[in-house]
Amino acid sequence: EIVLTQSPEFQSVTPKEKVTITCRASESVYSSLHWYQQKPNQSPELVIKYGSPPSSGVPSRFRASGFGTDFTLTINSVEPEDAATYYCHHSASFPHAFGQGTKLEIE
């Protein structure tokens, strides 16, 4: 069973700062790593799949990179609406899994 570990678990930033969230897999997930955003009292939404450009409707300030065991989600020039919890998720093998989440606060 592959375990995903995110860091940091909490981050507080001001608008226009650059945010970096990392996700480390306990073994290779190749490129099968995806990122989700969940705002309070809402269902999660797909932000980026397989490290490709952001999904439809997601701002271009979101970028993802990585392969194998180390991945990064970057938000360039963060905006107040980006306040949420972000989860990485792998689909490389069964069982699939999510990271524990990174709560992003915008001051």
Next chain:
Amino acid sequence: EVQLVESGGALVHPGGSVRLSCAASGFTFDDYAMQWVRQGPGKGLEWVSLITWDGRETHYGESVRGRFTISRDNSKNSLYLEMNSLRTEDTGLYFCVKDNSGGSYPDHWGQGTLVTVSS
């Protein structure tokens, strides 16, 4: 527009059972695998189960394997989760999730149905 509407959530005693349902619309249901993901109160997301488009393959997370059973009825565009031998740690919001294809990533989520396991 993809719509996933869960139902069946309930207050259940430890050791009890409950069956969740998900009504899907807005896409060709039997073209896609489907999943269940849960979230405990104030906690993160936990992957629960996946079923292939034809129901021939099912997969489960370690914490529910042997107790939960995922199934689907393509004639009714419906997904199910039979939950047995429930524990307090099974309490949470259960999301019905559409897979992007045959077993990859979730691309659409329902609003969830709440299961509470308590004595």
